[in-house]
Amino acid sequence: MRSLVVHLLSYTQRFANAKPKVLYVPQKTLIAEQILEDEFKLSQRFPTLQISSLDLDYVFLEEKVFSMELPLSFKSVFAEGDLCSLTWISRLLLKLQTSRFGAIPRIRGKGSNAAKVVQLLQRMQTEVGRDFITDIPSEVDTLLVLDRSVDLVTPLMTQLTYEGLIDELYGIENCEVRFPFSLGESSGVGTNEKVVINSGDKIFAEIRDKNFSGVGSVLYQKSVWVKQNYDKRKEVHQLKELKEFMKGLPEMQEMHRLIGIHTNIATEISKITQSSEFRKRIIMEHSIIQQANEGDVLKYIEGLIFRKEKFEVVVRLLALLSLINGGVREKELGSMKENMMLVYGIPQVISTFFLLERCGLLTLQNGRDGNYAAIRKQLQTWNASLNEEHPNDIAYAYSGYASPLVRVVEMLLRNPQLWDAADSSLNLLSGEMKECTTHAEISGATKTSIVFVIGGVTASEISALRFVEDRLSSGGRPHRIIVGTTDILSGNRMIHSLLPFQP
Template sequence: MAIAPITGTIKRRVITDISVGIFVFLFDGSIQVLDVVSLLIKSKLLPYTKNHTISFILTNHLMKTNELIVENLGLKGDLELFEWNTSIPLIIEDDLISLNLKYGGLKELFLNDSIEPIQLLADSLLNLIIKSDYKIRITNTFLKGSFSIKFWKIFNNLYDRHLNSLDPIHKKLINDQDETLFLDQYSFFNRNIDFVCFDRGVDLISCLLTQLTYTGLTDDIIGTDMGIVNFPILNPETNELEEFKLSLGDSNDFIYPLIKNLNFSMVGSILNSKAKEIQKEFDKRNSLNDIDSMKKFVGELNLLKDNQRWVQKHTTLAEFILQSVKKGEDDDSSIMNEIDIPSYNYFNQFIELQQDILSDNLDNKKNCNLILEFMYKFEPKIQDIIKLLILTTIVKKGIREFEYDYMKSEILNLYGLKYLKLFIRLKELKLVYNKETTSFLSGPSIIEEQSFDSIQLINDFRSISNYLNLMPIVDQQDLNNPKDADFGLPGFVPIITRLIEAIYDRDFLSATTSLTTTTTTSSSSHTNHRPKTRLRKYGWDNLDLSNLNGEVKQDFLITENKKKLFDSIIPPKLSNLTNRKDVIIVSVIGGLTYSEISTIRFILQKNEVTKDKQLIILTTGVIKSDDVINCLI
C-alpha cells in the first residue's frame, strides 16, 4: 500500500511506483488539489492497469462536490471516496464550543470561497440539538450577513433530513417537546431558545484590535490551542528552559473563572489576594491545639495545595505576559505589585494609535504619518501595520490615493516585495484600498462606487459607532467593576456585542455622554431584591442597521396552530418565572476572539432579563487579530 499526503503540491513520487496494488491518497487541501490529482491518476495510472485499488480520503467535508468532480472526470467507479472528519466540536469552556478551524475558517471564507466552515457549523448545531435529546428547540432566530443566511438554510436542510430519518418513537419525543414548550406563556418563556448568528464581516474591527482581557491577551501574546497555553520558561535553579503548560478552563481550576473576563490590569490584585488567603489558611496549622482541628486541616490540605498550585500557575502566566508587553524596559516588577505599564512602550503606543484611528480625530495626512512613524520607530511585525491600515480603511471609507501609494511603498521597502501579493489580496477583498478625491472635474470617488460584500460589512463606521455607542464615555472608569462592555478592547464595544444586547435592552442607545446614572441603577438592582421587571424582548425591530451591509433576518419559529397564544401576549414578570431553562446560542461564522466573548458574557450577565439565561457560544474557532492577516499571507 502506498500512502502519501497531498497538501497543495503534487509530487511525482506519489504515483511513480505502480507495482503496488493499493493506492491511498490523503487530501488535506482544497478542491483544486483533488481536481489535479484526479487528472494525474486518469492520465498516468489508469491507462497502465485496471487491477489497482485507488482510494481518496478527504478532509474538506464537501463530499457531494468531491463526488461530482470525480464523476465529471469520468472516474466514477475507478476509485473510492472516504470522508475523514477532522473538525469535531470541542468544548473549550463551559459556555464555549469551537470547531477549532485554522484561522477560524477565515481563509476558506475569504480566499477559497468555500462553504466548508458553514457546513461544519451547521452539522455542529444539529449534533448539539440531537445530544440534548431535542430539548434545544430554537424559537427565535436573529441572522446578520449572507453567510449566516446561507448557514440557516443549510442547517434547515440537515434538520429536515434528520427528522425524516427518525423512527416514530423519536418523532413523538420531538412533538412532545413542542407541546410542553407551547403549553402556556410561562412554559414558553422558561424554555425559549434564541439563536443569534453573525458573519465575521459584521465586525472586522473588534477582531483586529489588541485584546485586553486576561484570556484575550494570553492568546494575543502567547497563543492558545484548544484552550491550552504552552510556552518555555527559565528554571532559576537549573538555569534551563522548561515547558510551562496550562489548560484554561480546567474544571479543577478555581481561580480562572474569577479572572478570565477581567481587564488584564485587574488580574494582579486578584492573584495577590487569593495567594494571601491561601497562605493564611496554611498558617493556621501553627495554632492547631486539638485532634479534631488537626484532622480537619489534614483533610483540607490537598485542596489548599491544589489551589496554591493554580494561583502559582496563573501568576507565572500573568508575569510572562507582563514582561512581554514591557519588553525593552529595565523594570522587572512582578504582577503581584500591580505596576502600571508605562505609556511610552510599544504595547501602549500601539493601543493609543488604534484608539486615535477609531476616534476619527486624525485627518488623512496625520493618520498616515502616525502609522509610518510607528513603523519606523518599532519596526513591528507586518501584521500589526496591516491591522492599522484596515482599521483606517474602514473608519475613513478608504485611504486617499497619495497616502495609500506612499504607505504601500514604504511598507514594501521595509518588509520586502514578497508582501506585494498581500496588498493585492487586501484590495481585491476591499479591506485596504485607495480612494480618489472628488472634484468638479472628476466623477464619483472610488469609494462611492465601492460594493461591499460579506467580507467587510461596515458601510459607515462613524454613523454606526455613534448610533450603537461603540466608544462610550464613562465617568471614573473602574475596570474591576466596568460600567459598559468596553473593557475588553481599547475603549471599544464590539458591534456584535451591541447587536446581541439590542435584542434584550436598548438603554445604550441613549447613553451618549455618560453611563454614571445608568450604572448606579443597575448596581442597586443587583444588591437588592429582583425588581418586578417583565421579560421583554425587543429583537431587532426598530433598530437602524442601515450602516451595516448584508442581509438581516429575524424569525419567530412557531407552528401555525400555536400562533394564537401570542396574539396579544403580555410578557410575564421575571419574578413569576421559575426553573428557567431558556438559552441563547451565539454563533459567528469566521470565529470570535476571547475578548469579544468576555464582553458578550458581560452584557448578558448585567441584564435582569438575560442574567439567568444559559449562554452557548458555538463558533468556527477562537481567533486573534494576527489570524485575520495571516490567513491572507
C-alpha cells in the first residue's frame, strides 16, 4: 500500500493535472480501501482519485485453454483455506455462461472445493433468475469442476511431454519462456530473452503434446521436408514455376527457422534427460507409483539430502511417497526431518512440513497403506506396455503413469452414467460430488465439455486431455474439450508456493 501511495504522489507531482485511477485485480477489498483512507488519507490528498476493480477473470492461453492466472491458488485454497478464490471461480463460471458459451445444462463437481463452487454457482444462477438464460446459444453440454485434491499425485510426477519438460526445466509463464542458452543465429532471439511458445508456432503445435522420446524423429522429418522443398528450385525452368516456388518460399523459410529453434531446445533438454541423475529420478518416481523398492527410494531421498539437492526436489519426492503409501512411517519420517533440518535449516523444514500436512501432501502412516493400490487398479494409472511414440493411452504423457484426474474425465466422457453409479470408481477419489442442472437447448452437432481444475493443471495433463479428444474423434464420437484452471501448475511451482523462505 505504501508503495502505491508513493507512486501516486510521484506521478501527480510530475503531472499536476492528472486524474489518477487505481484498479484492483480482480476486485477491490474493503480492508484495502480502509487502509488507504485511515493511514494515508488518500481521499484528502487526491480528491479526484477513482478506485475500482478490473474484472479480469481469465485469459485464453490457447483456443481451448483458459486460466485465471492465480499462481498461489493451490496454497491459498488447500493450505490456507481461503474461500475467496472459490467465489471468484464461481463468478467466472457464471460469467462464461452469460457472455460466451450460453447456459450449461449440466454442471458437476468432484472434490470438496469443487462441490462448494457448484453450490455457489447454483445459488448465483438462482439469484440472477431467468436473466441468466441469455440470447447466447448454448454451446457446452457439461461443465466438470475438479478439485486438485482429487489427484495430488500427478503434479509431483515429472512431466515427459515436450511442453511439459520445457515447463519443468525452464518454466513457462503466460506462454513465454526464457531459455538460458542460444536458440541459433536465425532465431532472432538472444539468450535469456523471452520466447513465445504457443499454437501459433506450427512446429510447436505439432510436437508440444508428444512424449519427448518422439520429438526428435518429427523434427528430422520436418527438416527433410524443408530440404526437399528447397531442392525443388533446381527443377525450376519456367517463369510460372519460379512464381509458384517463390510463393511458398516465405513459409519454408519460417519453417526452417522454427525447426532450428526447436532442434536447439530439444538438444539442450536431451542433455538433461539422458543424464544418469534424471533417469534415476524417473526410475524412483515409477517405483513409488508401483509401490515397489521402498527401501531404495528412501535411500535415494536421503542421498539427495546429503548432496544438498534443491529443497523442493527433496520435498516433492517425499510428498509423492507419502501420498502413494498412505503416509510415511514415523521412524523414516523422523529421520528424514532431522537430516533435512541439519542441511536446510530448522525454520525452513518446520514451516514447510506444517503446510505440507495442511494440504494433505505429507502424513504419518497409521498402519494402513491407503487406497492407492485400488486406484491404480480401477483407474489403470500404470501402463507397463506402452508405445510412447505411437501411444494408445493417456499414460504416454508420463511414460507409463496415467493421471487419475484425466482418467476420470475420459471415463465420464465415454460413459456419463458413471457419475450416478453406486459402485463407481469415482468413489475411490477423495471429496464429495455435487451436480446442478439447467434446462438449455444445445446448439451444434459436436458435443463440448469444459473441464475446470481448481488448484492448477499441468501442461502434460492438458496434453493428455487433447489426446482423449483426438481418440474420441477418431472413434466416431467427436467431443470438444475446453480446459480451464486457476493456473498452469508444475511440481516445482506447487511445492515452491508452500515454501515460507527461499532455500
